Amino acid sequence: MKEHASTQAGTAVHKPFFLWRHLNKLRWVVLSLVFSMLVLLPMLHLYQTYVAAHAYDLLAPSEKRLYDAMELLTSPFVSDPEKQLDAVKGTTWSGTLFGLKLSDPLAVVGQMAAGLTIYWPFLVTALIPIGFTVVFGRFFCGWICPATFLYELNSNIAGWLHWAGFRIGGRRFDKRIKYGVLALGVVVSAATGSIAFAAIYPPAIIGREIYYAVALSGFGAGAAFFAGTLLFDLLVARRGFCRYLCPGGALYSLLGRYRLVRIRRIVESCNDCAKCNVVCEFGLDPLRDGFGQECNNCTACIAVCPTDAMTFVLRPTDVPPQGPGHLGRQYRRAMEKAAGEAAGRERDRGARAAGDGESTSRPEREEAA
């Protein structure tokens, strides 16, 4: 009881750094940037081919518009679009950034399985993403993935439908299914000698399909698959593909199991409102400190928390469950009950003391007790 009094009255409760609650906006900026890059890069490529052809006069009106727009965009930065625009190429599945090649770790795993050999130059291209994942966990899923951008918008649509009275998309499955999908994908890749993940991994599909649609003849088979996952998320399980099926998410979760940077609930300022659990796209349980390996540090729970009870910590494991938040009703009732019991005991003791006719003061007795 004394300890409770001291926390309420005395030492200041830890407050999260004020910028943490704005990281969610930054995350949306990053997601939008990545997605718009995936649209812009094929357009730039198209522009390059027009430049290479030296045939502006022969372009169709729509092609001329694209040419003019891209010229306007790039002319301040490059003098020779044919060569200099090659600096940034590719997608999040595998890309080239100013000579630095970066690849999705899942591409490396799938490629190793398909070829049954390790091709070192390709493995090296995944080291930077792997390093970031070991430190920041499944950050790719929340901060980079172009599919996340669309899936979260899709979640918003589901939210509106829910608000309008359509109770759909509420099913839950076992989150461990995706580790099975990862294992199955490795086995299928090894058996067929062809990387199976490329056909079912949404970020790989999106990067490719946008390129097909902008620069080539139109969407391919992957677009239909991705549309299917959107419908699954909308009608069956919210964010279902990422939560239960995505092999890349499974791999990132495993790599980020002992991530250093993780979100932690400050139990002293939590009021048990459970907004964090509602907003969590991956169906985790921040309210009961259940982050686990699948948290992607997306910071949505930090942004939504009305009492600033979520913050970042540097530690390789989650804190053990801390019980109900100290500003919540459950904790207050428990405390009141404990206080009532303690007061009752005190009263009894006081009555007994008075009856005995002794003159010792109450605080001293309390201390003795």
Add this chain to the structure above:
Amino acid sequence: MARRDADAKNEKGARGVERRDVLKALAAAAAALAVGPGAGVAEAALAARPSLRYLRPPGALDEADFVERCIHCGQCGMVCPNRTITYSGFELGARAIDTPYIIPREKGCILCMKCGEVCPTGAIARIPRTLESILEKVKMGHAVVDEGLCLSYQGKTCGVCYRACPLPDVALRVGRLEQPHVLEKCVGCGLCERSCIQMPQAIRVIPSHA
């Protein structure tokens, strides 16, 4: 003697019928086993179309190794300055879906060698853009002239394929009336096939993986 022959023929015929019956029975069994009417369609869609003649990008590994190595990232197409490299759907089979290929009649490769530079997995080897290394390492296919279709062989001097060839007199030589002769060093870029004014084209690239 003649009777024995006839017997043999009969025997053969009987065996043929038998084999056909077995095949029919197998087909019926397969149809019965098929989960639904969609299965046949799916199978037809998933199987490779052997009639499609396509080239792999310059420097690509052997077909089997290439399919194992390629991660379907699409970067080779994104640097291809002519959009020569396009991507397969199901026409090469489900294993090779979304892999890069070139249809030489639609567009030929200008041998810029950028695709090998960006390929992260080495499915397309990195080859410097010099005459020696291209002649040594690029083997997309080999051009073949159909003299029955070629205008120059009909006495109508043409020579368009020779003009289109990026390696004139190395890969393709012309003789009397601009009649084309493909040389040993042809790398199979497909520019001659693209440029052929005959329909159907009189010069075609036979892919090295075929």
